Amino acid sequence: MKRGTGGRRPKRDGAARARSAGISDLTAQRLSIYLRCLDDLQKAGLETISSQALADRFHLNSAQIRKDLAYFGEFGVRGVGYVVADLKRQLVQILGLTRNRRVVIVGAGNLGMALADYGGFNREGFSIVALFDNDPRKVGVVSRGGVPVMDIGRLPAVAKSEKVSIAVVAVPAGAAQKVLDLVVEAGIRAVLNFAPVRLAARAGITLKAVDLKIQLENLAFHLARAEGS
Amino acid sequence: MKRGTGGRRPKRDGAARARSAGISDLTAQRLSIYLRCLDDLQKAGLETISSQALADRFHLNSAQIRKDLAYFGEFGVRGVGYVVADLKRQLVQILGLTRNRRVVIVGAGNLGMALADYGGFNREGFSIVALFDNDPRKVGVVSRGGVPVMDIGRLPAVAKSEKVSIAVVAVPAGAAQKVLDLVVEAGIRAVLNFAPVRLAARAGITLKAVDLKIQLENLAFHLARAEGS
DNA sequence: ATGTGTGAAGTGCTTCACAGCG
DNA sequence: CGCTGTGAAGCACTTCACACAT
Numbered sequence: 001m002k003r004g005t006g007g008r009r010p011k012r013d014g015a016a017r018a019r020s021a022g023i024s025d026l027t028a029q030r031l032s033i034y035l036r037c038l039d040d041l042q043k044a045g046l047e048t049i050s051s052q053a054l055a056d057r058f059h060l061n062s063a064q065i066r067k068d069l070a071y072f073g074e075f076g077v078r079g080v081g082y083v084v085a086d087l088k089r090q091l092v093q094i095l096g097l098t099r100n101r102r103v104v105i106v107g108a109g110n111l112g113m114a115l116a117d118y119g120g121f122n123r124e125g126f127s128i129v130a131l132f133d134n135d136p137r138k139v140g141v142v143s144r145g146g147v148p149v150m151d152i153g154r155l156p157a158v159a160k161s162e163k164v165s166i167a168v169v170a171v172p173a174g175a176a177q178k179v180l181d182l183v184v185e186a187g188i189r190a191v192l193n194f195a196p197v198r199l200a201a202r203a204g205i206t207l208k209a210v211d212l213k214i215q216l217e218n219l220a221f222h223l224a225r226a227e228g229s
Numbered sequence: 230m231k232r233g234t235g236g237r238r239p240k241r242d243g244a245a246r247a248r249s250a251g252i253s254d255l256t257a258q259r260l261s262i263y264l265r266c267l268d269d270l271q272k273a274g275l276e277t278i279s280s281q282a283l284a285d286r287f288h289l290n291s292a293q294i295r296k297d298l299a300y301f302g303e304f305g306v307r308g309v310g311y312v313v314a315d316l317k318r319q320l321v322q323i324l325g326l327t328r329n330r331r332v333v334i335v336g337a338g339n340l341g342m343a344l345a346d347y348g349g350f351n352r353e354g355f356s357i358v359a360l361f362d363n364d365p366r367k368v369g370v371v372s373r374g375g376v377p378v379m380d381i382g383r384l385p386a387v388a389k390s391e392k393v394s395i396a397v398v399a400v401p402a403g404a405a406q407k408v409l410d411l412v413v414e415a416g417i418r419a420v421l422n423f424a425p426v427r428l429a430a431r432a433g434i435t436l437k438a439v440d441l442k443i444q445l446e447n448l449a450f451h452l453a454r455a456e457g458s
Numbered sequence: 459a460t461g462t463g464t465g466a467a468g469t470g471c472t473t474c475a476c477a478g479c480g
Numbered sequence: 481c482g483c484t485g486t487g488a489a490g491c492a493c494t495t496c497a498c499a500c501a502t
Binding site: 025028032036037095101103113115117119124126144165166172190200204208210218220222223 | 252254257258260261262264265266287288323324325326330332339340342343344346347348353354355373394395401418419420421425426427429433435437439441442443444445446447448449450451452453454455456457
Binding site for chain 1: 471472474478
């Protein structure tokens with residue numbers, strides 16, 4: 001099966017290559033997608049599904065589904081497909097979604113507040129415990145969904161007492177690197193950055209970026225291409 | 230230079246392969262990053278920069294920078310590097326950011342409202358002209374930043390009269406596909422989707438997804454890996 | 459001397475195609 | 481027979497390394 005071979009040089013770019021085995025970030029992301037698809041199927045009452053049917057339904061590639069899954073074990077039944085409930089359980093296991101994760105959001109502006117109350121967040125394995133800001137006028141208020149805004153100075157203490165493992169950075173670009181350093185200093189090792197800057201973190205920190213401006217520019221680029229042909 | 234060779238099969242997945250020439254989506258995204266870096270450098274007063282210096286400063290790869298740029302022309306000066314202002318202009322040109330793009334947001338919930346007022350959006354080539362919702366209680370209100378919320382029924386008319394070219398989908402997962410269809414029907418050909426579902430659009434539509442839940446799950450996955458070793 | 463532009467090599471991801479199991 | 485699991489092939493993206501321009 002040859003799995004431990006890869007990764008000569010650590011490739012410090014992007015979300016660090018998955019530790020200990022050569023699972024690429026792309027694969028991990030697809031596993032999340034599969035999990036969501038299975039949720040849909042289960043709600044629709046299906047008990048088993050073949051890789052082909054799954055691919056057709058959700059615009060995926062059946063060979064890739066099989067390969068991604070086979071990497072972690074033999075979950076399928078030949079001649080039948082995959083048992084939806086079983087595979088779901090397996091994916092939850094593989095993705096490490098069995099335990100609940102505590103999340104903080106730094107930056108209580110429009111975006112931070114919206115994220116705090118965003119449905120997909122405060123459910124299914126993730127709890128947002130607090131927002132942080134350095135603006136005294138914001139400290140003390142509570143988001144519509146009930147998440148309290150605290151002074152950024154309290155981050156280290158709260159991170160520790162609440163066992164926070166993920167931070168979301170939603171501050172202006174100019175403050176983002178400093179905030180990231182604070183967050184890492186507080187012992188948090190996974191960060192989702194919404195600020196439109198390229199941040200740097202030391203090895204061992206998982207850093208993902210959601211850069212809305214770059215996404216928009218990319219759409220503009222595709223439009224320009226489409227128009228000029 | 231061999232550029233028109235690639236792409237046997239169209240690869241219907243993701244944001245469709247850049248039309249007319251083989252520019253990958255990844256390259257286009259990096260061009261946006263370079264542009265932002267150049268902005269920084271220009272503010273810092275630098276007039277020229279080598280690919281190596283650019284790479285060092287922003288954690289990029291110098292060979293890749295050169296390759297990405299060389300694809301569109303010879304913008305560098307051998308022995309010197311790139312003239313910041315010139316390269317910036319070139320990138321703006323290549324990325325199609327010369328003309329202003331009109332954007333609408335469908336879904337006036339927390340997220341939609343926050344996006345409407347989000348700094349990086351209403352500047353530098355993009356204007357958010359309206360929010361749309363089907364909830365009569367929301368229709369008629371105006372976001373903090375002054376973007377009006379309109380009934381979804383008015384989308385086709387507004388899209389046409391305001392020459393909207395980009396739509397942002399910020400509705401719940403269950404409504405997203407229907408909204409996407411409406412948006413495409415209204416003649417909009419580039420869409421940024423925030424709903425946690427895999428959407429399908431016909432060829433010719435550029436569809437990008439920002440899936441917060443999958444990003445969070447991915448962080449959890451990396452944490453689980455790091456802990457279990 | 460310096461740093462671009464670029465073939466060629468290297469690496470990793472995706473897809474094919476089929477042996478083999480149920 | 482149908483569908484998984486998987487070597488092998490194919491393709492795409494990245495990095496190397498150097499000829500060549502200034």
